[in-house]
Amino acid sequence: xxxxxxxxxxxxxxxxxxxxxxxxxxxxxxxxxxxxxxxxxxxxxxxxxxxxxxxxxxxxxxxxxxxxxxxxxxxxxxxxxxxxxxxxxxxxxxxxxxxxxxxxxxxxxxxxxx
Amino acid sequence: xxxxxxxxxxxxxxxxxxxxxxxxxxxxxxxxxxxxxxxxxxxxxxxxxxxxxxxxxxxxxxxxxxxxxxxxxxxxxxxxxxxxxxxxxxxxxxxxxxxxxxxxxxxxxxxxxxx
Numbered sequence: 001x002x003x004x005x006x007x008x009x010x011x012x013x014x015x016x017x018x019x020x021x022x023x024x025x026x027x028x029x030x031x032x033x034x035x036x037x038x039x040x041x042x043x044x045x046x047x048x049x050x051x052x053x054x055x056x057x058x059x060x061x062x063x064x065x066x067x068x069x070x071x072x073x074x075x076x077x078x079x080x081x082x083x084x085x086x087x088x089x090x091x092x093x094x095x096x097x098x099x100x101x102x103x104x105x106x107x108x109x110x111x112x113x114x
Numbered sequence: 115x116x117x118x119x120x121x122x123x124x125x126x127x128x129x130x131x132x133x134x135x136x137x138x139x140x141x142x143x144x145x146x147x148x149x150x151x152x153x154x155x156x157x158x159x160x161x162x163x164x165x166x167x168x169x170x171x172x173x174x175x176x177x178x179x180x181x182x183x184x185x186x187x188x189x190x191x192x193x194x195x196x197x198x199x200x201x202x203x204x205x206x207x208x209x210x211x212x213x214x215x216x217x218x219x220x221x222x223x224x225x226x227x228x229x
Contacts, residue, residue: 004157035219043158043204043219056216090157098208100148100217105157 025093137205
């Protein structure tokens with residue numbers, strides 16, 4: 001079956017703009033988590049959604065937001081982009097929250113902020 | 115605060131030799147520990163986990179990890195390294211008191227296996 005897909009794969013924006021990233025989970029997976037990966041900070045948890053509800057949020061400013069739709073697809077939005085937002089954004093889906101053995105990661109969206 | 119440390123940014127091993135990628139953790143309560151691998155331009159892949167039980171956990175691709183509670187370590191090991199094992203390896207912890215799905219990752223260790 002198809003894996004986790006993320007669109008777009010690459011994105012270039014300028015400071016002050018906003019961006020929306022999309023994640024389509026594996027069919028049947030209802031939990032979606034987002035992570036930010038940077039060389040300096042490594043992998044950091046952004047948020048987790050299950051059944052269209054945000055269950056948990058990491059330590060990121062309010063400029064970072066997300067949502068999940070009824071078909072389990074998820075989007076994350078970053079407003080007023082800063083240079084430091086340049087990163088690889090990874091989405092992961094699982095059957096239910098916390099189920100790491102069924103959790104699969106997408107290839108990521110690489111965002112470059114100029 | 116919960117944290118995970120991978121003390122080595124890079125580990126170099128010759129093909130056929132054993133490899134160890136180190137990980138130490140600091141959590142309150144009982145830890146759930148994980149190892150992931152990331153190949154270039156690809157997402158993370160789950161390798162193995164420790165929840166409870168035997169301290170030696172076997173995972174995918176011939177990898178195993180040893181949980182040591184007294185040393186708060188969870189080192190990843192493989193008896194005989196392959197060139198194809200070259201990748202970025204992440205140790206992660208999910209503490210039982212936290213929300214499910216919230217993993218704390220180490221900074222990653224780049225494993226380079228030379229022929």
